[in-house]
Structures are given as C-alpha cells and as structure tokens.
Amino acid sequence: MKIISVLLVLVASCLSGYMADDEGEPRLLASKNILNQYLVENKDLTVEYKIFNIGGSAAQNVRLEDAGFPEADFQLVAGNVQATWERIAPNTNVSHSVIVRPVSSGYYNFTAAEISYSAGADAKKRQVGYTSSPGEGGIVNFKEFNRRFSPHVVDWCVFAIMTLPSLGIPFLLWWSSKSKYDSKPKRS
Incomplete structure (x- = not known):
C-alpha cells in the first residue's frame, strides 16, 4: 500500500509539468492506507491519509470526510474520521491518522474518503475529490490469529x-x- 502512495506522488510530479495552463489552481492528490500488516478483530487498526497539493496556489478550507467506518462494524479509538485544514500551500502535503477497532471478523471493503476544498479566490466553488481506495481486506478472528501467531508458551x-x-x-x-x-x- 505504501507503493501506491509512492506511485501517486511520482505520477503527480510528472503531471505537474503538463499543467502549465492551470498553474494558478490548487490540485489535491490524496491517498488512504491501512498501516497494519494483519487486520484482527478487536485489535487496533491504523488508517493514514496523505494529501498532496501539486497545484500552483493554496487550497482553502480543505475537508476530509471518511464514511467508510460505520459504527456497527468499527469502534473509533483515536482520531477523527472528519478533518479540516484552513489552508494547504502549493507543493506541500499533510497527513492525518485514525485508529479504529474492528468489532467483527470477515471481509470488509475499505472505500475511499471524500476530499473537498475551495480553489483560491472563488471560495463558493468547491472542488470534490476522493482518496485512493485500499480495497477489500480480510479481518481475522481473534482466536484464529492467536492460534497462528502466539508464542504457545503453555x-x-x-x-x-x-x-x-x-x-x-x-x-x-x-x-x-x-x-x-x-x-x-x-x-x-
């Protein structure tokens, strides 16, 4: 998943040279990554969002909202699934992390988060975009995880x-x- 972020930045840097006619506009690229190697029921799951501004001006009133973690399936441990930034300067990035805990095991489709921002002087016109989607992930039962990975001292x-x-x-x-x-x- 980290490879996707690197490729996203690489593509963004390549495309920024081709956007000479829109240099005054902010352009946001965003990624959403699950940082855990194993997704386990009732164990913390870390989600990281990265937002890159590859445009020529600052993005104003940036809002990140992720509706992909319903309360019936996930418990919010730390962070917030909604974040705002007053301004993201050109050629900079910001990151945001959320820790959630899956309530049950099974396969779950991790969807993209929504990003909205104002482009420069026209604060009423909002641009809407989406992060990358981590895709489907299997959340393993806690007993099964312990059976496989515990040290079995007893x-x-x-x-x-x-x-x-x-x-x-x-x-x-x-x-x-x-x-x-x-x-x-x-x-x-």
Missing part, C-alpha cells in the same frame, strides 16, 4: 514435561552405570 511447557520421562530415564540409567564404573579404583 504448549511448549507441556511438551517439555511430557518428553522429560523419555529423555530422563535413559539419562539416569546411563549416569548410574557411569558412576558405578568410575568409582572403582584402577588396577595397575
């Missing part, structure tokens, strides 16, 4: 206790035999 302790007789008894027999023959004096 399991290893039980294994060690169960293997102790099969390793300990031959060792004790060898030790008693060795000490029996080592204690006799050598004949000259």
Whole structure:
C-alpha cells in the first residue's frame, strides 16, 4: 500500500509539468492506507491519509470526510474520521491518522474518503475529490490469529514435561552405570 502512495506522488510530479495552463489552481492528490500488516478483530487498526497539493496556489478550507467506518462494524479509538485544514500551500502535503477497532471478523471493503476544498479566490466553488481506495481486506478472528501467531508458551511447557520421562530415564540409567564404573579404583 505504501507503493501506491509512492506511485501517486511520482505520477503527480510528472503531471505537474503538463499543467502549465492551470498553474494558478490548487490540485489535491490524496491517498488512504491501512498501516497494519494483519487486520484482527478487536485489535487496533491504523488508517493514514496523505494529501498532496501539486497545484500552483493554496487550497482553502480543505475537508476530509471518511464514511467508510460505520459504527456497527468499527469502534473509533483515536482520531477523527472528519478533518479540516484552513489552508494547504502549493507543493506541500499533510497527513492525518485514525485508529479504529474492528468489532467483527470477515471481509470488509475499505472505500475511499471524500476530499473537498475551495480553489483560491472563488471560495463558493468547491472542488470534490476522493482518496485512493485500499480495497477489500480480510479481518481475522481473534482466536484464529492467536492460534497462528502466539508464542504457545503453555504448549511448549507441556511438551517439555511430557518428553522429560523419555529423555530422563535413559539419562539416569546411563549416569548410574557411569558412576558405578568410575568409582572403582584402577588396577595397575
């Protein structure tokens, strides 16, 4: 997903040279990325939004709104799914993060967030755009995740206790035999 952000910036920088006729207008490119490697039920999920202004002027009254996390499926832990910036200067970027917690497991379609902003002096005319969409992601059941990725300390302790007789008894027999023959004096 980070590759998508890099490609988005690369395409934006290539396209900025071709927009010489609209240099006075702000142009916003936005990405939405899920930063977690594993999406797990009842575990925090970090979502990062990046907004790049590739235009020639500042974007005014920028508003980010993400309706992709309904309260029935996700619990908001930190941050806000609605963010505003008074101004984003040309050739700069801003980022915003939200932490949510999935309530249930299953497949979920992570949709794009909406961005709206005013272009320069005409504050009444608002431009509307969308972030990139992370797509569908599988939220794993918490018990299944623990079964796969926990260190299984209790399991290893039980294994060690169960293997102790099969390793300990031959060792004790060898030790008693060795000490029996080592204690006799050598004949000259």
